[in-house]
Amino acid sequence: MDRLLVLVRHGQSDWNLKNVFTGWKDPDLTELGIAEARAAGAQLRDLKLSFDIAFTSDLTRAQHTLELILAELGQEGLETIRNQALNERDYGDLTGMNKDEARQQFGEEQVHIWRRSFDVPPPGGESLKMTAERVLPYYRAEILPRVLDGNRVIVAAHGNSLRALIMDLEKLTPEQILKRELGTGTPIIYRLDEDGEVVSVEDLAD
Template sequence: MGLLVLVRHGQSEWNSKRIFSGQSNPKLTAQGVEEAKRTGQLLKSKSLKFDMAYSSCLARARNTLGLILTEMEQSQLHVIEDKRFNERDYGELTGLTVEAASQNYGVEQVHRWRQSFDEVPPGGESLEMTAKRTSNAFNSCVLP
């Protein structure tokens, strides 16, 4: 039986400022780098060794994974990138702070876009659309 480890990227510059990142490529903050390193240390302390690694094509995800693998002494492991694992596309909200988006579209509407399963932000994708995209990648790439 296999073990699946799922890790989200460490804090990015835009996360720290409450900016919708979506499929943009803000860098990791110093805190994000430390989060990734601590994750790698924790996984190593559990004596885990990966056979395979997958990542989205976003720099913050790849950098987080690289830091984790370095801490685990597995930095030479081949990483399979797939854009279907990319973060949710926030469309026109990308690059806006939560506060600015709330001023433009209303607090309740922004809350619905962020929290509901089927609400689609302008030019973006709903959580449902994101789930279908990532599930397809998981079922076709990882599960086999």
């Protein structure tokens, strides 16, 4: 049985381009982001991969990325489940703020702690630990059972919601996952065993 799980971070968004903390705000893809999503679809098509079901967040940039990927695969009508459990980490009071301006206002070290510590949230927002606490129960309840039943599943989401998943799948420490960079529009292909453990992983950015 082919237990396939593909994770894709959305293509570049308008606020990525502007170097702004985005979180749960809802900008769409840039022209580059659209091209990245189409390229991701082409990579998967070249590998002759197709899917039985798709999951994405409640945010436009992830949904648009998924739509473009599925169009490249000729799977425009694929069943797609959207849920805010897969949304990006909530940056709270930093949302909408330029990252350089945030460093000027709060200091380089404090912003670095908010961005790169595992369990220190920005004011009014979520840490990566808190993000994982909403992503992982949803994954285990809704996504993993589909994979274990032999469905080929694609998930289009965000840098930090996917980090939470990757940390669990690859059994990484908080220190290891915080160093993990996820390229925009780059598929990561997992094959799992009957217990949901990773048998192989292929990052198409490599």
